[in-house]
Amino acid sequence: MPPLRSLLPLSGLAKHALGAPPNRRAAVPGPAITSGNGSRRYRPLALAAASLLIAFAIWQLLSTFIFNPFLIPPPLEVIRTAIPMLMSGEILADVAISMQRVLVGFISGSLTGIVLGVLLGRIRIMHDLLDPIMELLRYLSPTAMIPIAVIWFGIGEMSKYFLIFWGTFFIVLVNTTAGVWRAPITRQRAAECLGANRLQIFVMVMIPSAVPYIVTGMRVAMASSFMSIIPAEILAADSGIGYLLQKSSLLLQTNRIFVALLTICILGFAVDRLFRFLVDRVLTRYMFYVAMI
Amino acid sequence: MRLAGLHKIYSSGHAPYVALDGVDIVISKGEFFCLLGPSGCGKSTLLNILAGFEPASGGSVTSGDVAVTRAGRERVMFFQDAGSALFPWLTVEENVRFGLRVRKVPRQERDTIVAKYLQMVSLDRHRDKFPSELSGGMRQRLQIARALAVEPEILLMDEPFGALDALTRRRMHAVLLAIWQHTGKTVVFVTHDIGEAILLGDRIGMMSAGPRSTITKVIEIDRPRPRDPTDPQLARLFHEIEALLAPDLDRSEHLDHEPAE
Numbered sequence: 125m126p127p128l129r130s131l132l133p134l135s136g137l138a139k140h141a142l143g144a145p146p147n148r149r150a151a152v153p154g155p156a157i158t159s160g161n162g163s164r165r166y167r168p169l170a171l172a173a174a175s176l177l178i179a180f181a182i183w184q185l186l187s188t189f190i191f192n193p194f195l196i197p198p199p200l201e202v203i204r205t206a207i208p209m210l211m212s213g214e215i216l217a218d219v220a221i222s223m224q225r226v227l228v229g230f231i232s233g234s235l236t237g238i239v240l241g242v243l244l245g246r247i248r249i250m251h252d253l254l255d256p257i258m259e260l261l262r263y264l265s266p267t268a269m270i271p272i273a274v275i276w277f278g279i280g281e282m283s284k285y286f287l288i289f290w291g292t293f294f295i296v297l298v299n300t301t302a303g304v305w306r307a308p309i310t311r312q313r314a315a316e317c318l319g320a321n322r323l324q325i326f327v328m329v330m331i332p333s334a335v336p337y338i339v340t341g342m343r344v345a346m347a348s349s350f351m352s353i354i355p356a357e358i359l360a361a362d363s364g365i366g367y368l369l370q371k372s373s374l375l376l377q378t379n380r381i382f383v384a385l386l387t388i389c390i391l392g393f394a395v396d397r398l399f400r401f402l403v404d405r406v407l408t409r410y411m412f413y414v415a416m417i
Numbered sequence: 418m419r420l421a422g423l424h425k426i427y428s429s430g431h432a433p434y435v436a437l438d439g440v441d442i443v444i445s446k447g448e449f450f451c452l453l454g455p456s457g458c459g460k461s462t463l464l465n466i467l468a469g470f471e472p473a474s475g476g477s478v479t480s481g482d483v484a485v486t487r488a489g490r491e492r493v494m495f496f497q498d499a500g501s502a503l504f505p506w507l508t509v510e511e512n513v514r515f516g517l518r519v520r521k522v523p524r525q526e527r528d529t530i531v532a533k534y535l536q537m538v539s540l541d542r543h544r545d546k547f548p549s550e551l552s553g554g555m556r557q558r559l560q561i562a563r564a565l566a567v568e569p570e571i572l573l574m575d576e577p578f579g580a581l582d583a584l585t586r587r588r589m590h591a592v593l594l595a596i597w598q599h600t601g602k603t604v605v606f607v608t609h610d611i612g613e614a615i616l617l618g619d620r621i622g623m624m625s626a627g628p629r630s631t632i633t634k635v636i637e638i639d640r641p642r643p644r645d646p647t648d649p650q651l652a653r654l655f656h657e658i659e660a661l662l663a664p665d666l667d668r669s670e671h672l673d674h675e676p677a678e
Binding site for chain 1: 468470488489490492493494496498501502503504505506507515516519520547549563564567569
């Protein structure tokens with residue numbers, strides 16, 4: 125077995141899938157689930173809401189009575205700052221431009237990572253030749269690449285696309301290779317017995333078997349894209365959430381900094397949920413994981 | 418199917434490991450042949466060679482008059498771990514259709530064949546389910562249907578029902594025997610369960626524990642089917658085989674537990 129580090133066991137998605145095998149009927153809660161214990165279904169949601177409300181309350185109290193409200197503005201103050209920023213469309217414009225950068229980099233990085241990862245998973249010599257290089261390059265986080273990206277591409281859009289691409293590519297690549305590699309030998313042999321040729325086994329068996337790994341890699345890469353777009357925009361941009369952070373910091377506008385930070389939290393969460401929703405919709409049949417075994 | 422002087426040597430470790438040492442068997446067409454032996458005796462290795470997954474190190478395997486060099490649809494392997502052998506992203510029906518799709522069988526013919534074998538294993542009501550929605554026994558029935566759909570001559574079965582509970586296993590024996598009698602396929606059935614071998618096989622090839630395993634004895638069972646496990650003649654045979662296997666079992670048990678002592 126080659127030294128492949130799959131992110132699969134760490135992923136929340138994998139755990140999610142472990143507990144819930146893809147089951148079309150499960151998507152529609154039957155009467156057996158709703159009758160009698162309807163309250164239990166909403167318990168996680170209620171607890172999540174309670175958790176957030178309590179955290180906000182504690183934050184409000186602490187920054188009103190203990191901490192300097194200039195350094196840690198209380199949540200109500202942050203919301204009061206956010207409303208005009210939302211109304212004027214200022215935040216929306218920054219969110220849009222940051223999202224565009226993330227999406228362009230993420231999609232191009234994922235596609236390249238998948239194509240190359242599939243080849244590395246299949247062609248042994250290619251893996252052996254490229255793996256040492258990947259082993260070294262993957263330590264260069266997107267943040268470490270900002271200075272050179274600015275020189276190569278300027279502070280325009282291209283440098284941000286490149287940085288997000290850089291971060292996404294390696295994660296998706298490693299996971300795709302692992303997924304192809306781990307397509308059960310039993311399944312390949314079964315296909316061989318049924319008369320599939322090598323190309324058919326590759327396309328019709330190994331790649332579908334790798335889908336859960338690829339998706340997990342993409343989900344982790346999406347999170348990492350959100351981590352790297354901010355420093356990129358702080359250091360080299362004139363728009364986006366990161367730029368909003370940087371600008372507010374220079375003007376000592378802590379309220380606005382907190383608005384930007386909250387925006388990042390909400391945006392990241394929303395995009396992850398959207399990603400999961402899309403995967404559930406489009407790729408359900410491929411997300412089998414360990415549920416079968 | 419003819420195996421002559423078959424050897425298998427693994428040379429990956431520091432010392433070469435001789436897994437199979439001179440296996441000779443002739444399996445005739447339509448026969449139900451069981452390979453019985455303690456775990457680790459090379460039964461699965463032998464089956465993999467028969468299937469064409471692994472090359473033999475010496476000797477020959479011929480099927481009909483053709484030497485076996487690679488896997489193909491005339492010898493279909495049936496795995497114990499249905500979870501990884503099936504295609505979990507395909508429905509029951511699509512799993513059965515797989516072997517026909519790769520050969521580009523025309524659609525109409527394809528649908529007829531799929532329907533026929535789904536019905537044979539009584540899965541036609543579950544055709545749109547995914548393997549993860551099936552019970553263990555249903556998954557194994559699906560494997561049978563998928564294998565039969567490519568119309569093989571030989572079914573190679575590697576402890577196929579080992580992971581099922583006792584009741585389901587009994588039912589699967591009946592299903593398999595009915596299909597075998599109905600289709601006249603040759604079956605090579607690997608097991609370490611003496612009772613299973615006696616209930617199913619025309620002949621039982623006894624394998625010695627590894628390394629250097631070989632077929633030590635071939636026992637013929639000419640009792641009519643369906644066989645009754647309480648048949649005194651079969652019971653006698655059971656004890657006879659148990660006594661034959663005992664020295665090997667002691668040996669393999671001992672080897673297994675040595676590091677723990």
